[in-house]
Amino acid sequence: MASNAVNAFNTSEEETAERTRMIVSAFAYSTIALITVVGNGLVLTVYCTNGRVRKVPFNRYILCLAIADFMSGAVALPLVASVDFFKLVLTGGAHFAFEWAVRFPLLLASFIIVLMTVDRYKLVNDPIKYETSKSNAKNDKALIFVLIFSAAYASIYYVTLAIVFWTIIPRLGSREQESTIIALVNMSQVVINVAIPLAIIIIVNVMFLFKFKKELDKFGAGQSASSSGGQGCADQSTPSPPFTTVHGPEITEDLATITQSTRTANNDHEADATKGQRANTEPVSARIRRRKLMRITRNLMILVSVYMLCYLPVSIVVCLPLFGFGTDTFLRAHQVTIFIIFLNSAINPFLYAATSRAYKQGMKRIICRRT
Numbered sequence: 504m505a506s507n508a509v510n511a512f513n514t515s516e517e518e519t520a521e522r523t524r525m526i527v528s529a530f531a532y533s534t535i536a537l538i539t540v541v542g543n544g545l546v547l548t549v550y551c552t553n554g555r556v557r558k559v560p561f562n563r564y565i566l567c568l569a570i571a572d573f574m575s576g577a578v579a580l581p582l583v584a585s586v587d588f589f590k591l592v593l594t595g596g597a598h599f600a601f602e603w604a605v606r607f608p609l610l611l612a613s614f615i616i617v618l619m620t621v622d623r624y625k626l627v628n629d630p631i632k633y634e635t636s637k638s639n640a641k642n643d644k645a646l647i648f649v650l651i652f653s654a655a656y657a658s659i660y661y662v663t664l665a666i667v668f669w670t671i672i673p674r675l676g677s678r679e680q681e682s683t684i685i686a687l688v689n690m691s692q693v694v695i696n697v698a699i700p701l702a703i704i705i706i707v708n709v710m711f712l713f714k715f716k717k718e719l720d721k722f723g724a725g726q727s728a729s730s731s732g733g734q735g736c737a738d739q740s741t742p743s744p745p746f747t748t749v750h751g752p753e754i755t756e757d758l759a760t761i762t763q764s765t766r767t768a769n770n771d772h773e774a775d776a777t778k779g780q781r782a783n784t785e786p787v788s789a790r791i792r793r794r795k796l797m798r799i800t801r802n803l804m805i806l807v808s809v810y811m812l813c814y815l816p817v818s819i820v821v822c823l824p825l826f827g828f829g830t831d832t833f834l835r836a837h838q839v840t841i842f843i844i845f846l847n848s849a850i851n852p853f854l855y856a857a858t859s860r861a862y863k864q865g866m867k868r869i870i871c872r873r874t
Contacts, residue, residue: 525588528584528587528588528838529584529588531842532580532581532583532584532587532842532845533584535576535580535842535845535846535849536576536577536580536581536584536845537576538576538849539572539573539575539576539577539580539845539848539849540573540576540577542849542851542852542853543569543570543572543573543576543848543851543852544573545852545866545869545870546565546566546569546852546855546862546866547566547569547570547573548865548869549861549862549865549866549869550562550565550566550569552865552869553861553865555861556861556862556865560637560638560639560641560642561619561622561637561642563639563642563643563646564615564618564619564622564642564646565855565862567611567615567646567650568612568615568616568619568851569851569852569855571608571609571611571612571615571848572608572612572847572848572849572851572852573848574607574608574611575608575609575612575845575848576845576848576849578604578608579604579605579606579607579608579609579845580845582601582604582605583605583841583845586601587838598661599658599661602657602660602661602664603657603658603661606657606660606696607653607654607657608848609696609844610653610656610657610696610700611649611650611653612847612848613700613701613703613704613810613814614649614652614653614656614700614703615646615649616704616806616807616810617649617700617703617704617707618645618646618649619803619806620704620707620708620711620803620807621707622642623711623799623800623803624707624710624711624714626799627711627714627715627718627796627799627800628714630792659695660691660692660695660696663691663695664692690821690822692821693817693818693821697814697817697818698818701811701814701815701818704807704810704811705811708803708804708807711800711803712800715796715800718796719793719796722789722792722793801858802858802859805854805857805858806851806854806858809847809850809851809854810847813843813844813846813847813850814844814847816839816840816843817837817840817841817843817844820833820836820837820839820840821837823836852866
């Protein structure tokens with residue numbers, strides 16, 4: 504009797520804990536889905552209604568990234584939450600459709616970030632060529648390729664899974680070998696869907712940062728040369744002759760006009776002298792380009808850093824079973840990391856508003872109009 508009471512008590516505690524977990528999960532998934540859909544919906548609205556934003560070809564990438572994030576919040580996240588909440592067991596075509604629908608928007612967002620990094624690399628590498636060749640048509644071609652590639656790549660994991668479960672596992676004799684294969688399949692899931700896209704993003708961004716450092720070194724060398732050259736020119740400079748006026752029949756302006764011209768010329772001469780002293784330190788165009796380069800790199804690194812922080816945990820958690828962690832610990836940690844991945848789609852609209860004045864003003868205008 505006592506043992507039955509203890510078992511019943513433990514069962515009720517487990518049911519209560521499971522019910523609490525489900526409620527917290529449902530609330531968390533719903534909140535993130537709502538923020539993702541509303542935030543990225545604002546980004547899409549700003550792009551469609553703001554002609555200034557549409558004129559910039561790079562914003563085409565932000566548009567497609569917002570679409571991918573919107574699909575994550577409107578389709579992928581509800582599917583994951585439904586399977587988790589209702590404990591659904593999917594097989595066959597339903598399993599394939601589920602896996603593809605969840606992975607496609609996440610992979611699409613990953614490869615669009617790669618495109619964005621490549622675009623910024625071209626800008627840093629050769630600004631003149633970039634400015635003369637950039638267009639929405641070229642960006643659209645790259646985005647169509649990434650769209651097709653992401654759709655095909657989203658099917659790779661399911662194909663691998665089908666091959667393993669239909670050909671390898673039925674031939675195994677022991678349960679230990681079967682569990683080993685299942686662990687390897689779980690790891691292959693992370694390698695295909697997370698590690699490979701993450702590695703591509705890291706490699707491309709390392710190349711970008713090397714090029715960025717190279718350009719900064721060029722600015723430093725140019726500044727030193729400009730300082731030494733400007734000082735030499737200042738030592739050898741001779742005073743310019745004063746502005747003189749000539750009276751005679753060939754003069755077409757009256758005296759007042761000539762006097763005003765004299766004052767204007769003297770003021771311009773003084774302004775040029777002052778500007779020349781500042782230019783001895785660093786040319787104005789170089790300073791402007793340096794600031795632009797720093798701003799471009801900062802904005803890109805913010806976007807990529809947040810992406811990596813959201814995607815790295817799942818790559819670490821999937822290795823837990825190999826180090827002796829139990830199934831319950833792995834499943835709970837894996838669920839948290841999946842939640843963090845979808846959190847990235849909710850954060851991105853806030854990053855656009857923080858790094859782009861046009862998006863910030865557009866979102867503010869839409870929100871104020873609605874209220």
